[in-house]
Amino acid sequence: MAKLLSLAAGAALLALAAPSAHAQSIRFGLKAGANLSNLAGNVVNQSQYNNRFGFHGGVMLNFGLANDLLSIQPELLYSQKGFKYADQSYTVLGNTYRNTGSVRYDYLDVPLLLRLKVSGVFFEVGPQYSYLMNISTDRTQTYNGSVVGTAGSGTSNLDNVNRNELGYVGGVGFQSSQGFLLGVRYNGAFTDFAKDGYSNNDFKNARNSAFQAYVGFLLRGK
Template sequence: MKKSILIIALVLFGATTMSAQEAWNFGIKGGVNFANFTGDDFSSDNSRTSFNVGLLAEIPLADRFSIQPEVLYSGQGYEIYENDQANFLDVDDNVEYQLDYVSVPVLAKIYLVDGLSVQAGPTFNFKVNEEIDYQPTQDGGDIDNPYPGAQDFEFGGAAGLEYKFNNGFFIQGRYTYGFSETFEDLDIHNSVWQAGVGFMF
C-alpha cells in the first residue's frame, strides 16, 4: 500500500510537471542533514550528519504565494556512539543508526520580500533503508534489519526559510519533524535540521 502511494505521488508529480511547464519553475537541490530522535521514550544528544538531495517544482498561485512540491532522498536516524565511545566495540569510526527516506514535501511558499520566502507544509515519507553501520565512512560495517524496525511510512511537517537570487540559485534552511511515531507504540519521532543549496531553472 505504501509503495502504491509513493508510485502515485511520483506519477502525479511527473504528469503535472509535463502539463504546466510554462507556469512552473523546476529545480534541483541538495544539502546536509543533522538528524536525531526525540520523544518521551527515547532521545539522543548525538545527531547523525547525512545529506538530502532531490527535485522540486514551484507553482505560482499569486504574486507572492506558491506551492512547492518536492521529491527528496533524506538520510536520517542518529549517531549511536561517537568515536571515543566506540572503542569497546573494536571499531575505528562512529556507529550510526541509519534510517533513510524518500520524502515528498508539499509546501506553501510565501515571499516576504523579493527573493526571501517562508515555507511550511506536510511531508509524506517512505522508508527505503534501515541499518546500523559501524563504519559509516567506508563500504563495510552494515548490519541490516535492526530490531525493532521503524515503520514504513511517516507523516510529518516541514518549515523553513529560503533566499532565491535573480539567477535562480537559492540557499535554504529547514526543520522537519515526524508527527507519526517512528516505531509502533513508542513515543519516538524523527527530528531533522536541514541546510542546503539549489538551482531553479
C-alpha cells in the same frame, strides 16, 4: 503547529483547485544539502543518542501564484536521517555497556509546501509524507570492556518500524532573480518511528527530527 499545517495544506489545495488561480509560472528545480538528524519525542536514555550528519537531494516543482508572491512547491527527496551513538558508558545491574557507531535511515520524503516570497526572501511551511526504504547500522557494543557484538553496514529488519511517516516542514531561505536557492528548514514527524510492541523500549515513543541546509536552482521554464 498542527493547526498551522492544516491551514497551509488547505490553502495549497484551494490554490491549485480554484479556477481563478492561474499559475503564472511553473519551474523545475534541483536541490541538495546536509541533514543534522536525531531522535526526538519521549526517548528513553536520550543522552545516548547524538546528532548525525547526512545528505539529502532531489527535485522540485514550483507553481507560482499571485505574481509569484505565493507559490506551491511539491518536492521528491532522498534523505538520510538517523543518529550517532554518544560513545558513553551506561550501567545496568552492575554491568557496564558502551555503544559506538551510528544508524542511518534512508527515506524518500515528499513535502508539499506553501511558499511566501518577498524581495528574494522566502518562508515555507507544509505537510510531508516520508517512506522508510532502508536502515543501515554501523555499531560496536562492549560489555565490561569486551566487544560482544557488531553490526556493520547491514540492512536491519523493518517489520517493527513504521515505514510510512507523516510529518511537517518549516523553513526560510533566499532566492536570487536567476533562480539560485539557499535555505534552511526543519523536518518533524507526527508518526512514532517504532510500532506498538517494539522490544527496544528506547524507541517506543521516538520520532525523527532533522535540520536541513541546502542549495538549489529553479529553472525559469513554463
